[in-house]
Amino acid sequence: MAETPERKAARRSAQWVWIALVLFALLAIVYTRALLESHSELQGARDLVETDVAEAIRHYRHAVEWYAPGNPFNRRAVQELYQLAMAEIHTDADRHLVLLAAESLRTGILVTRSFYTPHREVLEPIEARIAQIRAEDLSGDDPEALAAEQNRQLGLLKASRQRAPDPFWATVTSIAFLLWIACTWLAVRQASAAKGAWKRRRTAILAVSSAAALILWIVGLTLV
Secondary structure (H helix, E strand, C coil): CCCCHHHHHHHHHHHHHHHHHHHHHHHHHHHHHHHHHHHHHHHHHHHHCCCCHHHHHHHHHHHHHCCCCCCHHHHHHHHHHHHHHCCCCCCHHHHHHHHHHHHHHHHHHHCCCCCCCCCHHHHHHHHHHHHHHHHHHHHCCCHHHHHHHHHHHHHHHHHHHCCCCCHHHHHHHHHHHHHHHHHHHHHHHHHHCCCCHHHHHHHHHHHHHHHHHHHHHHHHHHHC
16 A cells, blocks of 8 residues: 555654654763763862872863863863963972963863863963963073063963864864764665665665765765
């Protein structure tokens, strides 16, 4: 018996619901992992901050790198690492750790950039802190040389920050990845139920669309 238009519409609606559920599940898995990993790294940093500051800074940086929108553990890691980066310097060991904290925080923020930069408000004071410490190491006690070197270091840091991911290709890459998953899933479902020339043709169209989305995703990753 031929399938009625109502049943076809209901089946298509069910397919789109399943696609939405699969995408939601994938996003939920990624988001949950970011929460768990950032929490673990933050706790590891707090456990070590009194005994091994350098190792604690490494854990803080990893917690910063596990960024996800609204992730509270990521935000706390940024705040606590920022405090280490802005701490007073009394000895050469302090100077080394403060610089390490500042550079680690900057690196952790920059590697999470996509079409926007999270925690952008932290970057300028952190870069100023890095430039100050590097200038003091290189220029000695001469005030003019110190100011000139600090400006030079700050310029280098800002110039390197300009090499951010391209917002257009970051967006294209994200969309292509989602399309690849959706088209692949639909092609597999269609192939398992394909009967008749039109359904086989639709399966082929979905398979080609999946391959095209995959190629676009790979190209986007190289251009982002």
